[in-house]
Amino acid sequence: MSERSGRVGRYVRMVAQPGRGGALADTLLRVAEGMRDVPGCELYVVNVSADEDDTVWVTEVWADERTSDQALSSDLGEVGIGEVLDLLAGPPELVDLTPLGGAGLRTP
């Protein structure tokens, strides 16, 4: 396989309490702001589901496992992780990925 790297990625699916999807998305956009300057954070994109109410997906790509673990354990930057968890209807679901490459990622 070409372009293999040490990158790690994931899709994180979060379902907010009924009617709180907008608040969850706004909170995660504030988390994303804090990720802009985190070394090794290549992608942290907040999306709302086109089909499912109150469902938000975050697309993450990290330069390597270590930077991913560090950033996510540091209380999500300015915004406390409790602020996100308080809005959720259940635990987040993860799709764990190994990004190989493609268009639009910063060159490592």
Next chain:
Amino acid sequence: MSERSGRVGRYVRMVAQPGRGGALADTLLRVAEGMRDVPGCELYVVNVSADEDDTVWVTEVWADERTSDQALSSDLGEVGIGEVLDLLAGPPELVDLTPLGGAGLRTP
């Protein structure tokens, strides 16, 4: 909700025939090369699943619905869509998204 845009996004899950996941990923990386110069293609990232054999996910972000439709109907650039479909064990599954913003996307 802040940062709303006309962007559209999707995660595309593709399961290759047994043992053909590497070939599928390589083919999609060639598709991705062709996407680099497509106007309105903000992200086209090829990932392999960390947990599921022969499963590939593509992360797409497009500037708007129109550019997405145009690019995907144009036979995936240099690589024919038949070349991708021949490797699959079943039809692709889509998670349709509205990207709101975040870190790592090009500024529109």
